[in-house]
Amino acid sequence: MTGVLDISGDHLFDAVFHAIQTGIFILDYQTHTIVDINPLALKILGYKKEEVVGKVCHEFICPSKVGSCPITDLHKTIDNSEKEVIHATGKRIPVLKTQVTVKIQDRDYIIESFTDFSDHMKAENQKVVLIGVLTDAMSRICRPLELTRMNLQIVADQIKTGEFDPEEIRMELQIQANNIDQMIKNLEELNASALKEQTEIPPEFREFLLRK
């Protein structure tokens, strides 16, 4: 272990630190350099320990947040939030992160723990897509079906009057038949888009559909 933190003699801490299914960083409070990192955090980030320890946290776990650390800059004692960490490949991984200040051997540290939030985000995106599909289904299938039912009723009434010739009635029925065909295609199209995995949902669209 590098840096000033030395708690390697604490077997209980060691066991927890290595086995816990949460990614953990230990940062120097003053310099924001990474003092230690547990195996799960390394696995999520795709780095080796020597590539991370001694580096500043912004490069890995606080992207674009230089100068706005909730603990040292915004003076919170604990922070829980949805953030992103940066994988070795450059890919940003959504995480639920908690930061807290602790004192170990008379020195201040920031403990950052996080859990991979990707599956939750995928499910959330899928929910947005499904709401979008349902909204579209209402306007592209449900309302048109109401209008088609009404149009067929009008055609039935027109036949009763005897004023309309057979070709006119045929045209009207053909339009309704074609429209029903199109609605079936719309349903298939909406079904396909509901099944497609969506990774990028524009935040404005998400807010609009979820009426946040």
Add this chain to the structure above:
Amino acid sequence: MLSLPEHVNTMNVSVIKKSLASGCIPVIVSVNMPYKILARVYGREGIDPAMWYVIDAVTNYSGGDTTPNPHVRFITTPSNLTDMGIAITEMLKVIPGTEKCIVFDSVSMLLIHTPTVTASKFLHFVINKLKILDVAGIFLCVEKGLDPVVLSQMTAFVDKIVDFESMDKTAREK
């Protein structure tokens, strides 16, 4: 203009009568009823066939007769928005007089034929064109039949949303 599904046709006739009464020649963009049926329906209501024009997107779609007629512009299908846009521009040019308006029947039926996003863009395009030409446009819709995206965009582009149901009965029938 919004109405209940069962009042869409009544709303159409009411709008045409009001347009003519105010000296405005209507051009109906029909994605629901073919020209021949419109002619019969309007004829029954005493509307002079020489006083209105139609861009008919459904006669060809139904395999009907599309013999050229100076009052009608036929489009292949209601999904052919390019031809529909061109037809609107050209029709407005050839109609004599200065007072004319577009009656779109209906936005709800257009959504069968085109995705919501495309319909929204097209309606934006049409409304802009009408504003440039200083021509009034009335877009008939089934109440609650519109996707919130389309409705919110149309709300931003149109001058007023009118609820046909809330108009008093005599005003609707005039």
